[in-house]
Amino acid sequence: MGYDLERFVGYVNEGLLCCVCRDVLEDPLQAPCEHAFCSSCINSWLVHHHSCPEDRQPLEGALLRPLFRYMRNDLSRLQIRCRNREQGCEMVCSLESVERHERECEYSLVACTNTGCPLQVERRSLQAHLSTCEFRSRECPHGCGYTILSCEDAQHSCVAELRTELELLRSEMICKMEEVRHEMESRLDSQRRHMVQKESLLKSEVEELKGQLSRVMSDVRALLGAERLHRQELEQAELEKRELLELLKSLQREGRAPGTAPAQAPPPATEGLRRPASGAHGLTLDCMKRKSREVTVI
Incomplete structure (x- = not known):
């Protein structure tokens, strides 16, 4: 909408009036056909129409241009009364300065x-x-x-106000304590679950270590049994070895004793193996050799 024509002092040129609202131009725009309009008036018109409201020629918003300079100068020089004239302001000023005055007018509401x-x-x-x-x-x-x-002022009570403030503070404190309690419970539950998982893992590791220890102890007992058996075999072999040595010594002593028959040529090896040797223990030569081989193998 434009400026009310009745607010102006003196003659206003017809070309400075809006073709839509017929008031003095406010924020003017001009069509290619040189008709002028208030910017708010022509934009509202073009929402529903696509022609100039004066001569009906085709018109789009992109075709609108600023007003000619000489027309803007004539518009700025128009003398207008303050809008607060009904409140008592008698100020008359140019159109270009009326807004600045009205912002500072003492009669403005x-x-x-x-x-x-x-x-x-x-x-x-x-x-x-x-x-x-x-x-x-x-x-x-x-x-x-x-x-x-x-x-x-008459209804104000310091005690009531302070009591209300105290209740508000108590409520806020209770809410904060509940929040802290919930947070701590949540943390404790999380830590408890973590400890349970860790305990289960440690139990599994302990059971595994127990199994490994049991297997190691079984292997140790097996090794100790084998070592004890081997020691017994060594002791038995040592005992047999001593017996053979004693037997050989005894045979040697009997062969050198006085009153024995003169030495003869040794019989063949096969014959000596088949004929039993004389002696106190009654052992054959084959048995002695076999015992000697067993001692050597052990």
Whole structure:
């Protein structure tokens, strides 16, 4: 929408009026056919139409261009009254400076800065309103530290406020303690499961080590038995060896004793093997040789 034509002082050229709203151009744009429009008016028109609202020639948003410079200059020089004229402002200024004036105008309505206050007052009366506003806040004069509104001054109770604050703090502390408790329980459960798994693994390793130890002990006992048997065999062989030595010595002594027959030629080997030798033990020569070979093998 454009500027209300009644706000302007003096004559306004027809070419400076919007072809849609028929008010003075605001943020103007121009079509190739040289018709001018307010930017908000022509954009709203082109949503439902694709032609110039003045001469119905085809028109798209991409074809719109800024207003001619001489037209912008004429528009800027127009004299316009402040929009706060009904509140008492009598300011008349050029169109290009009216926005700056209205931002600073003492008759402009502004919202109260106190939170919760719905009133709008003139800028020149804002400070007076703030001093009496029911929504202005101040610190409690009794020293509880709370900020209270003027409308709540009569209902304010330091004890009640502190009790409420204490209940809130207690509730927050209980919630935090519950959170910490749940977290600690979760951690303990996790550690407990880890310890159970580790204990099971250690038990398996211990059982395996026991099995290995049992096998090693069995092997050791087998080796000790074999060693004991081997020692017994050695002792038996040593005993037989001593007996053979004693027998040989005895035979040698008997062969050299006085009164024995003169020595004769030794009989053949085969004959000596078949004929039993004389002696106190009655052992044949073949048995002696066999015993000697067994001792040598052992």
